Each structure stands twice: as structure tokens, then as C-alpha cells.
Amino acid sequence: MTALALLFTLSAIGxxxxxYLIRKRLASxxxxxxxxxxxxxxxxxxxxxxxxxxxxxLGLLFYIMASFVSGFLVIGIEPLESWTFTFAFLVxxxxxxxxxxxxxxxxxxxxxxxxxxxxxxxxxxxxxxxxASIILKL
Amino acid sequence: xxxxxxxxxxxxxxxxxxWIGVLIFKNPEAWGGYLQPWAAGLLPVPxxxxxxxxxxxxITIGALLLIDVLTWLAALVGAIHIVIVLTxxxxxxxxxxxxxxxxxxxxxxxxxxxxxxxxxxNRPKISN
Numbered sequence: 657m658t659a660l661a662l663l664f665t666l667s668a669i670g671x672x673x674x675x676y677l678i679r680k681r682l683a684s685x686x687x688x689x690x691x692x693x694x695x696x697x698x699x700x701x702x703x704x705x706x707x708x709x710x711x712x713x714l715g716l717l718f719y720i721m722a723s724f725v726s727g728f729l730v731i732g733i734e735p736l737e738s739w740t741f742t743f744a745f746l747v748x749x750x751x752x753x754x755x756x757x758x759x760x761x762x763x764x765x766x767x768x769x770x771x772x773x774x775x776x777x778x779x780x781x782x783x784x785x786x787x788a789s790i791i792l793k794l
Numbered sequence: 795x796x797x798x799x800x801x802x803x804x805x806x807x808x809x810x811x812x813w814i815g816v817l818i819f820k821n822p823e824a825w826g827g828y829l830q831p832w833a834a835g836l837l838p839v840p841x842x843x844x845x846x847x848x849x850x851x852x853i854t855i856g857a858l859l860l861i862d863v864l865t866w867l868a869a870l871v872g873a874i875h876i877v878i879v880l881t882x883x884x885x886x887x888x889x890x891x892x893x894x895x896x897x898x899x900x901x902x903x904x905x906x907x908x909x910x911x912x913x914x915x916n917r918p919k920i921s922n
Contacts, residue, residue, distance in 0.1 A: 661813065668809045668860055672801075675861045688797075723812075731820045 659789035664726040670719035670778050677712040691770045698769035703760050718750050750779040811856030818849035833882035869903035
């Protein structure tokens with residue numbers, strides 16, 4: 657329950673962050689870059705989309721799904737095993753994709769975006785919480 | 795309010811409303827225990843249904859606050875909702891926490907008021 661509360665909280669933070677980025681992109685405005693000044697460079701790079709889907713939209717979909725699944729697990733909507741597997745799969749895929757995007761910022765674009773790093777850390781933290789909760793159950 | 799602190803308060807309050815909504819969905823009957831008998835007697839629908847309606851309202855308020863859409867209205871409805879909760883649940887150990895949430899919702903509502911509402915409030919009175 658505690659792990660699900662934390663996972664739900666992190667998902668909600670992710671939703672607010674990605675919605676902010678989407679709104680800024682649609683309004684053609686620069687997002688606030690609290691640390692560094694390379695956010696625009698990263699967010700407007702050719703790596704800001706996977707095929708035609710912007711990364712912020714992918715992130716929003718990920719966080720919405722994560723919040724719904726964690727909510728379903730708390731409420732106890734069956735089948736719980738399938739929801740648990742879906743959640744683990746989502747977080748694992750998100751973790752790998754975040755690692756890839758972090759690598760792109762580090763080695764390819766050679767610039768850091770505060771929001772992208774924050775999103776990556778959010779997903780990694782979700783992964784840590786998920787793994788810790790599984791270990792504690794064993 | 796400074797922009798950053800506004801967003802911290804908005805997201806924090808959003809998560810609170812969303813999570814409470816989820817918890818009420820989990821066990822509506824248990825949450826009905828917080829209701830004073832006189833308040834439960836006033837309900838036109840069964841207690842569980844009323845609590846599910848409350849959960850939907852909480853989640854709606856939380857979602858609007860989270861995505862920063864109609865923030866002032868969501869915070870206003872949230873504040874009214876908390877006043878009703880304070881009224882129907884009576885003074886308990888957690889009343890003080892509800893007061894904190896109420897003031898936070900009011901602060902958010904005041905800061906997010908749109909121009910047209912402010913204009914209506916501040917309209918100069920015409921004297922004879």
C-alpha cells in the first residue's frame with residue numbers, strides 16, 4: 657500500500673510535468689529551465705520525437721497508465737496479477753527508454769534538459785520502489 | 795504568490811485529492827464512518843453511493859488541479875467540499891489537517907482567479 661501510494665504520487669508528478677511541457681510546446685513558448693539553459697536545445701532536437709509522437713506525449717501516456725494501474729491495484733480491481741505485471745512491464749520499459757534518452761543528452765546532444773532528467777529520475781525512482789516492494793514481499 | 799510555490803501547492807493539493815478519491819473508492823463504507831449520524835440521515839441516496847460520488851468529485855478536483863485547467867474553480871469546489879466535510883464529520887483528531895487543506899485550497903483559488911472574476915470583484919461601485 658505504501659509503495660503504491662508513492663508510485664501513484666510519482667505518476668501524478670509526472671503527469672503535471674509532461675502536461676506543462678506539452679502546453680509550452682503547443683504555445684511555442686520556452687519552458688522554464690530552473691537548472692542550466694539547455695532545455696530548449698534538447699526539447700527541439702531531432703530526438704524529441706519517436707517516429708511522429710513527441711516524447712512529452714509518450715511520457716504523459718506512460719504516467720497516466722501508471723497512475724491508473726496503481727489506482728486499480730489500490731482499489732483491488734481484478735485481475736490483480738495482470739495489473740501488477742502490466743505495471744512492472746510499464747516501469748521496466750520506461751526505465752530503459754529513460755536510460756536511452758539520458759545517454760542521448762550526455763553523448764549525442766551534449767546538453768542537459770532539467771525536465772527530461774527529472775522525468776528520468778522519476779521513472780527510475782518508480783523502478784527502485786517497485787523492486788524494493790517485490791523484494792520485501794519475498 | 796510566486797509561480798514556483800503556486801505550482802508546488804497546486805500539484806501537492808492535486809495529489810491529496812486524487813489519493814483520497816482512490817482510497818474512498820477502495821472502501822466507501824469505511825469512509826462513511828466519519829459521517830455524523832445527523833448528516834448520514836440527510837442523505838437522499840445510500841451511504842456507499844454518496845461516498846462513491848464524493849470519490850468521483852475528489853478525483854475530478856485532483857485531475858483539474860494536476861493539469862492546471864480551471865484551477866481556480868477546482869480549488870473553489872475543493873474548498874467548499876472541505877467545508878462540507880468539516881461540517882458533517884464534526885471535530886475529530888484530523889480536523890486540524892482538514893483546516894490546513896482548506897486554507898491551502900483557498901490560497902490556490904485566490905491566486906488562480908482569472909481576470910474576469912477579479913474585474914467583477916473589483917468593479918467600482920457607482921454612487922448616486
